[in-house]
Amino acid sequence: MSVDMPVSQRLLDWYDDHARTLPWRTPPGAAERPDPYRVWLSEIMLQQTTVAAVGPYFARFVGRWPMVTDLAAADEAELMAAWAGLGYYARARNLIACAREVTRLGGFPSTEEGLRALPGIGAYTAAAVAAIAFGERAVVVDANVERVVSRLFAIAEPLPGSRPRIRALADTITPDARAGDFAQAMMDLGATVCTPRNPRCYACPLTSACAAYAEGNPETYPVKPAKKAKPRRRGIAYWLESESAVLLVRRPDKGMLGGMRALPGGDWGETPEAAPPIPACWRHVGTVEHVFTHFALSLDVMAAELPARPIEGEWWPIDLIEQAGLPTLYARAAALGRASSEMLAL
């Protein structure tokens, strides 16, 4: 392989042999383009989320809602429950809004600009869908591309200040043809070779063009600012059981776990303080330690059993609690409450 072959060509050649096989992809250089609906759905799911985590969710979603028009007609609560566990729940709320808008438009826009106007679609996703699903030349910059470009050009300026330069440099190496394959090739390279730690430079098709490799310190790029310390908050969740069912609530659309089902309980803060939904003999059955992006939470779980469903609300059969679509935090809290009441019944 010639060293003066353009970076884009070397990368595309590498991709032809090393592309990952993924459910939402067509093979490299395939004649037919992938379904825009599947490309869009996968891109939304993959935002800040690993391929491994997305796999089963993607399969369930396309099985249940095979076309964007099906998703547009979905029951919102069912969709939120199907998303439970994937995180960043604003994505699920935007997903259904976007599906409805696309259905109203009669299909996905094929341009970056048109895609960018849809809910939940930002600069990255608009470029990715335009390139992958519609073959448009678009400069696709995600965290993988930022890392690969930072290393190729040994960019010393830390993120996020270096973003404009990274984008400009990515533009210079993006080819006119096969822009979608090129974008996916950059992401595959970042995910499997040009990794954040212990990059496998010996397997990289671009080492001869890589400034960081020449310096001998690829792992030092991209330069990032120091992380801030996470504060710790406390909260309480109430497992109220009656007639083999448990009382669930729906969290407000704004804020943490917005729109998701949850156990009753007050706000989270410095001290755990929340009035129980009803006076009862509440037992402390455990504490869930959960780390979010910007704080850590200690959630104390209280449990009680009462006869004859004492208050109005959504009473969910405990045997079917897995289907309630609780986000992970509350799924863990529910496991504690359920185990405690089963223990008590023995």
Added chain:
DNA sequence: CAGACGTGGCT
């Protein structure tokens, strides 16, 4: 613009 917004896997 910097902070809010989840979760699980890897080192």
Added chain:
DNA sequence: TAGCCAAGTCT
């Protein structure tokens, strides 16, 4: 193991 990190978007 505690921290880092993942195909970002919205405000």
